[in-house]
Amino acid sequence: MSDRESSSVDFVRSRVAEDVKNGRFGGKVRTRWPPEPNGYIHLGHAKGIWLSFGIAAEFGGTCKLRFDDTNPTRESEEYVEAIKEDVVWLGYTWEEVVFASDYYEQLYEWAVTLIKDGKAYVDSLSREEISAYRGTPTEPGMNSPYRERPIDESLDLFERMRAGDFADGAYVLRAKIDMAHPNLNMRDPVMYRIMHARHHRTGDRWCIYPTYDWAHGQSDSIEGVTHSICGLEFENHRPLYDWFLDQLGVWHPQQVEYNNLNMTYTLQSKRNLRAMVEEGIVDGWDDPRMPTIRGIRRRGYTPASIREFLVRVGVSKTEIMVDRGLLDFCLREELNRIAPRVMVVLNPVRVVITNYDAGATETFDAENNPEDPRAGTRTVTFSREIYVERDDFMEDPPRKFFRLALGREVRLKHAYYVTCDEVVRDQDGAVTELRCTYDPQSRGGTTPDGRKVKGTLHWVSAADAVPVEVRLFDHLFTREDMVNLGDRDFRDFLNPDSRTVVTDAMAEPAVRGLQPGARCQMLRHGYFIVDEPDSEPGRPVLNRITGLRDSWAKAGRKP
RNA sequence: UUCCCGGUUGUGUAAUGGUAGCACCGCAGAUUCUGGCUCUGCUAGUGGGGGUUCGAGUCCUCCCCGGGAAGCCA
Numbered sequence: 137m138s139d140r141e142s143s144s145v146d147f148v149r150s151r152v153a154e155d156v157k158n159g160r161f162g163g164k165v166r167t168r169w170p171p172e173p174n175g176y177i178h179l180g181h182a183k184g185i186w187l188s189f190g191i192a193a194e195f196g197g198t199c200k201l202r203f204d205d206t207n208p209t210r211e212s213e214e215y216v217e218a219i220k221e222d223v224v225w226l227g228y229t230w231e232e233v234v235f236a237s238d239y240y241e242q243l244y245e246w247a248v249t250l251i252k253d254g255k256a257y258v259d260s261l262s263r264e265e266i267s268a269y270r271g272t273p274t275e276p277g278m279n280s281p282y283r284e285r286p287i288d289e290s291l292d293l294f295e296r297m298r299a300g301d302f303a304d305g306a307y308v309l310r311a312k313i314d315m316a317h318p319n320l321n322m323r324d325p326v327m328y329r330i331m332h333a334r335h336h337r338t339g340d341r342w343c344i345y346p347t348y349d350w351a352h353g354q355s356d357s358i359e360g361v362t363h364s365i366c367g368l369e370f371e372n373h374r375p376l377y378d379w380f381l382d383q384l385g386v387w388h389p390q391q392v393e394y395n396n397l398n399m400t401y402t403l404q405s406k407r408n409l410r411a412m413v414e415e416g417i418v419d420g421w422d423d424p425r426m427p428t429i430r431g432i433r434r435r436g437y438t439p440a441s442i443r444e445f446l447v448r449v450g451v452s453k454t455e456i457m458v459d460r461g462l463l464d465f466c467l468r469e470e471l472n473r474i475a476p477r478v479m480v481v482l483n484p485v486r487v488v489i490t491n492y493d494a495g496a497t498e499t500f501d502a503e504n505n506p507e508d509p510r511a512g513t514r515t516v517t518f519s520r521e522i523y524v525e526r527d528d529f530m531e532d533p534p535r536k537f538f539r540l541a542l543g544r545e546v547r548l549k550h551a552y553y554v555t556c557d558e559v560v561r562d563q564d565g566a567v568t569e570l571r572c573t574y575d576p577q578s579r580g581g582t583t584p585d586g587r588k589v590k591g592t593l594h595w596v597s598a599a600d601a602v603p604v605e606v607r608l609f610d611h612l613f614t615r616e617d618m619v620n621l622g623d624r625d626f627r628d629f630l631n632p633d634s635r636t637v638v639t640d641a642m643a644e645p646a647v648r649g650l651q652p653g654a655r656c657q658m659l660r661h662g663y664f665i666v667d668e669p670d671s672e673p674g675r676p677v678l679n680r681i682t683g684l685r686d687s688w689a690k691a692g693r694k695p
Numbered sequence: 696u697u698c699c700c701g702g703u704u705g706u707g708u709a710a711u712g713g714u715a716g717c718a719c720c721g722c723a724g725a726u727u728c729u730g731g732c733u734c735u736g737c738u739a740g741u742g743g744g745g746g747u748u749c750g751a752g753u754c755c756u757c758c759c760c761g762g763g764a765a766g767c768c769a
Contacts, residue, residue, distance in 0.1 A: 592730090
């Protein structure tokens with residue numbers, strides 16, 4: 137890991153490094169991360185955050201959180217607060233929170249400048265006409281009949297657009313570039329449109345709003361941004377970004393585009409995410425199955441595991457589909473080191489230790505984390521009646537089944553070896569109880585004769601068991617590629633088993649002491665977090681973040 | 696027969712024109728008081744054709760494939 141820094145860096149970082157080295161931009165690094173406050177952010181956004189904030193920090197520069205709030209009909213304060221929280225949770229610190237709307241006046245003045253220079257004009261064409269005049273990717277567009285409108289007239293019209301003299305759509309301000317340009321973005325792009333809409337910050341002060349193309353680069357310039365890092369979808373906009381800045385003759389940042397993050401089994405389009413919430417497919421934006429930052433936070437993923445995931449994925453300009461399992465790997469890697477172990481039986485079956493005194497109990501010291509001796513120990517209580525996992529017993533075990541079966545001896549973690557002598561069934565033949573004997577010599581998990589047992593089971597003393605609710609999560613979708621669905625709908629691929637609720641799991645008492653938000657490893661099951669919204673004192677609800685690697689289950693899947 | 700950007704093992708990402716490496720996944724084994732962790736080994740790649748060169752993943756050229764672009768969304 138230490139040689140990662142020295143061995144190679146991604147292309148964005150190497151470009152920044154080169155600019156710093158050459159003294160471009162005075163050797164400074166200033167970035168911004170510019171979300172539109174029109175929804176909750178997700179893992180895909182986390183990559184942009186990691187790049188813009190991360191690079192600024194790595195180069196001793198600064199990064200602002202800038203809300204690109206140029207479309208008042210879709211934006212709200214609710215989202216700006218949510219996004220701020222999410223950025224903080226991911227572990228980043230902004231130099232300042234700013235808004236594109238802070239620059240509306242300057243943007244307006246610059247627009248006037250361009251009009252005066254004959255580089256922008258007010259157009260009277262309708263939305264449909266503008267579209268028709270634009271041409272197509274293979275055919276040049278046509279000039280608007282209003283393109284040569286006298287400068288004074290455009291100036292007057294633009295002023296009156298601002299003053300509210302016109303209805304929505306009556307006029308737009310356009311840059312005067314080239315209607316035959318091979319890049320469609322250069323065919324006289326719209327800079328301002330009339331929208332009589334209340335803005336979440338500027339209220340009713342404006343009824344004309346700048347488009348992204350007009351607002352974005354100029355905002356970067358005002359902030360003295362050096363590297364404007366954005367997604368590949370803006371690559372075709374870079375010539376326009378550069379054009380505006382060049383016409384104005386102002387500070388000119390370098391736009392750099394990176395590949396967006398797609399992951400298997402996950403959907404990240406805001407529109408579809410919203411549909412899932414609105415249709416009740418999930419419980420909300422923070423449903424633990426959602427790829428939103430709020431969702432994965434509630435699910436239990438850590439900020440560090442997300443950052444590590446992003447580092448491992450890296451950056452390039454290739455379209456990618458990353459195996460979501462890599463995120464789980466990063467989570468396990470972190471939690472294996474720090475998560476306290478606990479024993480929880482998800483699907484309990486009663487075990488009676490027939491040669492253990494009824495009413496007797498004894499305690500064992502159980503290590504909290506074998507990876508970290510400093511984590512110390514806790515006490516677990518053993519008694520005549522315990523629960524073990526129903527799946528840990530088999531009547532007719534296959535050859536490599538190392539768990540409980542008639543006549544088989546296994547270790548109860550931290551406690552004794554037990555051998556199964558008898559199976560008790562109900563009338564339907566279902567196992568209701570296992571009767572076992574223990575070897576008093578095996579106390580602590582080893583015997584003087586040194587004999588080996590292949591299996592070690594987790595267990596909970598029946599008298600001490602704490603009932604808990606456990607929620608097991610799986611992919612929301614059954615299809616790996618949820619990005620390219622063709623003419624199919626995401627609803628065609630919903631996984632009916634994306635959430636399994638276990639209401640009667642039996643946990644060792646230590647689980648009751650876990651605070652909401654605390655993470656643990658359930659021995660042999662996986663990593664869990666105590667759900668914050670739904671847990672109540674003494675009655676924890678646990679979300680499975682991800683399972684442990686399971687080579688036994690894997691072997692079972694083989695033909 | 697438009698413009699822009701891409702194409703390296705299954706996935707992601709490296710390689711001043713000089714031994715195609717790393718990680719995840721997968722497989723096999725060792726170890727183990729978690730069928731976890733750890734350790735060892737294995738599998739598998741430069742889209743294609745020409746060219747330049749002593750030598751090409753890298754440079755040139757043609758082609759193929761994928762993505763983006765015709766919002767008054769960002």
